[in-house]
Amino acid sequence: HGNLFGAIDFYQCAKAAGIKPIIGCEAYITSGSYKEKPSRESTFHFTLLAENETGYRNLVKLISAAHLDGFYYRPRIDKNLLASHADGLIGLSGCLASEINSALQSGNVEKAQNLTAEYRDIFGPRNFFIELHDHGMAEQKQCNAHLPKFAREFGLGLVAANDVHFLRRSDHRAHDVLLCINTATKIEDEQRMRYEPELYFKSPAEMREIFRDFPEAITNTLEIADRCNLEIEFGKSKYPEYPVPAGKTREGYLRELCYKGLHERYGDRAANDQELITRLDYEVDVLEKTGFVSYLLIVWDFIHFAKEREIPVGPGRGSAAGSIVAYVLGITDIDPLQYGLIFERFLNPERISPPDIDVDFCEARRGEVLEYVRQKYGERRVAQIITFGRLKARSVVRDVARVMGLSVRDGDRIAKMIPNELNITLNSAVERNPELKRAVATEPLTKQLMEYATALEGLSRSAGVHAAGVVISDRDLSEYVPLCRDVKGNDIVSQYSMNPLNDLGLLKMDFLGLKTLTMIEDTVTLIRRNVPGFSLKNIPLDDVAAFGLYNRGETIGLFQMESGGITSVSKQFDVRKLDDIIALIALYRPGPMELIGDYIKRKKGLTKIRYEHPLLEEICADTYGVMIYQEQVMAAASKLAGYSMGQADLLRRAMGKKDKEKMAKERANFIAGCAR
Template sequence: MPRDSFVHLHLHTEYSLLDGAVRMKELMQKAVEFGMPAVAVTDHGNLYGAIEFYQEATRAGIKPIIGCEAYVAPHSHKEKASSLREAAYHFTLLAQNDNGYRNLVKLISTAHLDGFHYRPRIDKELLAQHSAGLIGLSGCLAGEVNSAIQSDNIDKAKQAAAEYRDILGPENFFIELHDHGMDEQRRCNAVLPKIAKDLGLGLAAANDVHFLRRDDHDAHDVMLCIGTGKMVQDESRMRYTPELYFKSPAEMRALFKDFPEAIANTLAIGERCNVSIEFGKSKYPEYPVPEGQTREGYLRELCYKGLEERYGERAKIDNQLRERLAYELGVLEKTGFVSYILIVWDFIHFAKGRGIPVGPGRGSAAGSLIAYVLGVTDIDPLQYGLLFERFLNPDRVSPPDIDVDFCEARRGEVLEYVRQKYGERRVAQIITFGKLKAKSVVRDVGRVMGMSYRDADRIARMIPNELNITLDSAAEKNSELKRAVATEPQTKQLFEYAKILEGLSRNAGVHAAGVVIADRDLSDYIPLCRDVKGNDVISQYPMGPLNDLGLLKMDFLGLKTLTVIEDTLALIHKREPEFSLKDIPLDDAASFSLYNRGETIGLFQMESGGMTNLSKQFEVKKLDDIIALIALYRPGPMELIPEYVRAKKGVTPIKYLHPLLEEICADTYGVMIYQEQVMAAASKLAGYSLAQADLLRRAMGKKD
């Protein structure tokens, strides 16, 4: 590593929620600009951003050092203190190797699951059990060593440092130095080098980074107020010094010119830290099949039995059916997703056996004949021209995705079944992060700046209601907003702060549907925590990283509509005991007229004002019209609505961009609205295989 550089070993990203304001991509750009060989992440008590950090650093050619600013309880992590101040000390932990990363994951999981009191806490005994492969730094002013010095108890400070040395080993524990011009730090820095010398420990300089540039300090201060519920003008509130930014090697060297070894040690630690995370290798559980059978054989048996149940005599004589099923089974076996489909079949089979309403299927899974014959979906892919390659592409082995709708009131029963079947600690719900989006960040910033709700709301209402709109694009699209920012000093200030904070993570929540299942205790792979209420176990990594790590991710969607249907059926059965949903005709004119009159309240996916207006224009006459309606009313295809409606009503003639497209787009009046049509067109026009056509579809949809 370059000797004149520096490595930041204590750094808080946006995943130190409403405390750190560093974005991963910008961090890596800055590290590259400064010629830094490595950088660490040490968020407060969590590893939420570890995988995103690792991937961004690797892409930028910067060595990632995965760490955490852990909370260490003074005694047992299970012992409850009377106040936050007494609950825990801060301690910087860095993973030196793969074993260290696994130990860090175990420690931080235990802190959340067993040691949470004010903060997720470990203790020294736990640290000793999982110390292999870890490097420790003594921490900031809230660390145990510095706290003792500030209390004028030098012996206690020395004793604490000696304990950490004995736990981690003298070569793996460093005394951490900070200098932000604070009196308390000067007091500590006058003592710390002597403690280090007496105990045979190295020094390590750090800057406790919370934001990227010095100029970000004021916006970061506003964010602190959002997090602590204070106003900017409040006198007695937490404030951070402007010095907590991502300083250059030259700045850090100048700051610690009296302790050159503290700078050199950051490079030495960076050199020693080498964590390699494996992506893409399946960590799916193996489905337990009856004794004496293979998974492949069991799946085939279930599929051919289901084929006869779905198609009757046709299953014996229709070669197209049997060839399609054989092809799908072959792809599933070749790509290694046999256990995956069996696991999904099993919990859906359980739900249906218990009378728990299950949706008929959604998304790409509807293109699978296997899913249909197993009863995972209730949509015949052949009848609707749906393509298996959209579900599972043999040319690009990425996990299939089956989203399953369950009755909202009974979704928990299915989750509990899966937990019991595969093991409590092998199943968890998935974390998600709320963001400071355009409208919410304006309201949040306005509130802490002391603006009235009315004034902040006036600005927020000027932002167009568009998905993922940014403040910059909002100002371009609304001249009234642009004028307010240009002519009103307070609005200009609000906008400047809001733009810096826009998009940062605001809070952690639980994904509405996501569940992760592994082949062993999840904390062997990923860090775990609890939901906000402190009940359910959830992953600390969000959906994307879990997928990348090769973990099995399922969507168990709780759908209120299924509950309403079930309640309605119960009422009908009191008068018509033999009634079944299957008796309802799919060509009922009275039902279609409801759409044409815009009476869509209570209809799934049809309730918004825009959908209601569109259904009035549409002249719904058949089920295919409703399918087209739902496909059109989403970002992208929405632009085609006027053209589609005019062609459907005969106002404009149907046009095909190429004669070969007539067969593909005839049912949709020459307009391409379905992803299957994109794939079919690529196959017909360019001679693509359906697998290649799926890759094109993904590229068009900007899917990885």
């Protein structure tokens, strides 16, 4: 109702399954002006379907306006707004909560007729249909006694419809539980919201039987489906063009900034170190060929703004640290050559996909950078990004237990039987925990709870705002995506989440507010009271006393080093240099974690260092023969199998995503490369 949150996910899934997607929305329409705040009773339901791209764009505009300008309890449009954006849209008169049916239920047939004429005039008789519902409700029979007459009187088509709130009739009970979760009630409560069991996705045969007296209403569903032919464009860049100084091109300006930064970072080496110059020219060439020059300039610009105003900025993380362009522009503070970082992890010329630069800002001043970006590119061209909270394994069990009337203790008992692992599912939890499996088999209430919970697991529970995500466009975002506001009604937020925005070719960035940077800045301020010239840049990276903190496990307050598990590993690690800390953090994550014991033994000389192949010694010598970095995977593929760095990045991605099909393909390529 009233939003397009899942439209792109639905569109892509339908296309992948060979099904024609029809994009629409059951909008809220008010009888007055959508900008006024009348009684809630003057808001009604109305069905809108996008016939083509024009209709989709108008639908996006309508739903955005409803949220940004017409929100009063619900996101509302009005007839004037609808009339100005009716092109390419097909309108259906709506369910029992529609304006026409509400008039009929109150006995005002004349008003219902006038409303029918009004909607016909907005859409034209070919694009407005009278919607028939029949779930066996008396109110629907009352309305259906008049609606076919209206269709004949005004020259409109009838269309058979069915409110769909769950997929199968058998899902009714699970959906009832979901209603209770969303309305904070219990199944046993008598005075609560309930839906009819008929609100499931009916088959064509069932619909034909229900509407056997109106065969044209069934035929018209096919006509509408045939008419709706929306092709959404994916992948084409909608990035804003960075405004460069007069008389300069973006490409020329990027090179100018890069060479200036190269001299600032490397001094005399910048003039005669061919490795530096070759690497920089290669990266800039790739950026120009792939069309991401503006992207780098945009990121450089807002980071430059932050640093000029002494807003703490993180040194960089993720794949961007592999780019010398990012380093010389001051986007990152990590020399990729010193640490053997690979540019193709950031931007692979053999599989072009948007680069991704995550930027950490001081939590207290992140808002200043966001506001700068809004002012630079336009308020309506910049928005934060929506996220959806899901009903996950443990939380859905607790929620279902509550609505079933179980005690908090009983719900907690079952929830705690689920292993505390990221992305674990209820089915896998039952298989992995014998105690939970036994409870499901022997306790009828637990079995019922798990059946409901499994049916609801993974569904969206709530909408929120991404902690860091920001989307920037080359024009008003509502030209491309529907918008809404955050829960406080202030900031503008996209109705599409990260992945759909990326697929649509929009520029998304992570502006993360990091408390650690705020703490560091506050600490530096205190130090400067006694040491006025103090700078973080002057702290030596080989300080023995600092390494001692790690070896004693005194890491409270250190970013990524505070958990009990990593503190325990730190005390065993014998930290002697910065590279040891890098290895420690890289090892302490799912996957490499199982190598920690062997790594420590090799490091301390308790186990002989072995290499799986002599050619790997050069790649893995610094990590005692243990492969722990993704760059090592790429380097090994290049050294052993002759992969280009672009090909090696594709192998790395397949491994990271555990894509069995791609891994099997890469295995064949790898073996063939090694044989050569």
